[in-house]
Amino acid sequence: MENLPPPAMVARSRREFMADVILGLGTTLGLGGLAFRFLEYLYPVILPVKLVEVPAGNASEIPPDGVRLVHLPEGPVMLEKADNELRAVSAICTHLGCIIQWHPEAKKFICPCHQGVYDFNGNVLSGPPPRPLEKLQVKVRDGQIFVLMPSLKEEQV
């Protein structure tokens, strides 16, 4: 093989080269811009989370230092009473979404799916869960418990 210069580089004026550059740049940007808008279109609109107060029974129904699982329409919740303070954590395991169970003898939450273990406060003790249980705000009015949870009525746009 002789040492010839690459054929494409021979005898092209700068004007011709610029023409190719502008052509490539223009079409890429033009069609690319449109494609970007189309991708924006596909990305779902994330609406801000609206919280609603969900009635969750009577405060007296929960034993002191005890836990009660309630199945609210917005999701399952573990209601706890510790030092007469009423708290709520989501009963959904942070690993893959199963509903956890309270084991009073061990004073731990255990997830039946992959044996994730949480303590009374929802922190992970062992197993695969990556995060502690989600804490939920609780309000008590006239002895009635209300848990603040994301509203179900929000339509996904």
Add this chain to the structure above:
Amino acid sequence: MSRASRWIEERVPVDPEVLRKPLREPLPVHMKTWIFCLGGTPMMLFCVLVVTGILLTFYYVPYPTQAYASVSNITFKVRMGWLVRGLHQGAAQLMIVTVLLHMIRVFFTRAYRKPRELNWVLGVALFMITLTFAFTGYSLIYDQLSYWATVVGTNMIEALPLIGKPLLYMLRGGPNVNPNTLSRFYDFHIGVLPTMMVLLIGAHLALVRLHSVAPLPGDPRRETYPFFPDHMLREAIVGLLILIGLVNYVMFFPPTIGALATPGNTPGHIRPEWYFFPTYRWLKMTSLSIGIGGSIVYVTGLFLWPFIDATLERIAPRRNLWLIVGTAFFLMTIVFMVWEAIVG
């Protein structure tokens, strides 16, 4: 670069000449004017329609009231939804216009003559598919105009002798317009028609290449120029012009939506889209059977035109009967369209 191309050649044993030859296709110089880009334009618009159409299916729901809500959603809530929907509608209208212009160009340059008659037939079929696309697409919005246009449009099919009623029931998925109708029209619009369109476009292009471009009557020039890059650049200019035009048009005139379809109430001024005006005016003028019969004759004539032209040529050679007959029908169509637009 040659190492890369050798790597591919070993694994995809296609002679690169096979791919490069169509690009070098010599085109007669009479094609260097813009009016001869009208063939590629509908295809480019079809690509826009396929892309925006696929995007629309991400949010559209083909069930009666939810259809309306989803279209409303796309138009007013989804990011860039108005742009996607507007581009889809704009490209659809423009595609009908450019197909018509292309047909007119082919007609007046007599490019349909032997041996290219079958390509004309394919072209008319493509035109009919385009109109069916427009009709089915429009019905998916499910607002008042959309719903009633579907009712009226499908009712006409019932008037066909023998096959009318069964065909109507099949189209509607039942005796009346019902949820089945919407999903059937949707399936036509996104499944059946695109498949037919792609196959026929392929056949149409193949025939053009196999026969090579028809010579322009009365043009003695024999020089040619290559398809790539010359003609392709010309088509790219047209394509980009259309995209710029469409995007800006949609920005200034965004799509909107009418009131939800109420099956119990027909609006006072129901009318099909402009591309159906000639048929609409004709049907209003005569009884239903003559109206339908006349339309069938017209469409059949359109399909078989190259053979009619050949017959006319045999009857009265060089008397240019084709021009008289063709122009007469063309003018009649335009007159009906404008008449309906003004009076209707």
Add this chain to the structure above:
Amino acid sequence: MTIVTQKYLVGTMGLILVGSVIATGYLDDQRRKKEDAPPAAGSVAAAASLSPELQAGLKVYEEFSCAACHGPAAKGGVHNFNAQTAQEVPALIHVADSYTKPDLIAKIQNGVPLEPKLDTNGPAPPLHMPGFKDMLNDTQMNDLVAYLISLKPKGENLGF
């Protein structure tokens, strides 16, 4: 036109296209915010910006409780177990596109006939649009219809 010129032209047009596409982004924010505006604020603002003739129509709309079902400023959004329209009473801002004036008057006068409950588990009261034939006189009817027809959002052409 030489090949080189054509290439420059295509490239430049591509840049014009991307410019237009960038502009669409600003319009998008504008357009979607308009529809996000909470309907409750609508009626006060709507009343203030109306001409006196249309204000009379708005008064009829509110006096005869049309808003109870069709929402403030006819924007809809009121849930209704019986409504065939996805269980929400329809908004009226596009009636100008689908009804002529006589049609609209007839509709308001006759209402919508009572239909079997769409949701059989829904509550019993007759949730259908009553006829207002005996409740509105001609002036009130004309004012109301003029107001409803005027609700069509400006700057939008009749869609497809």
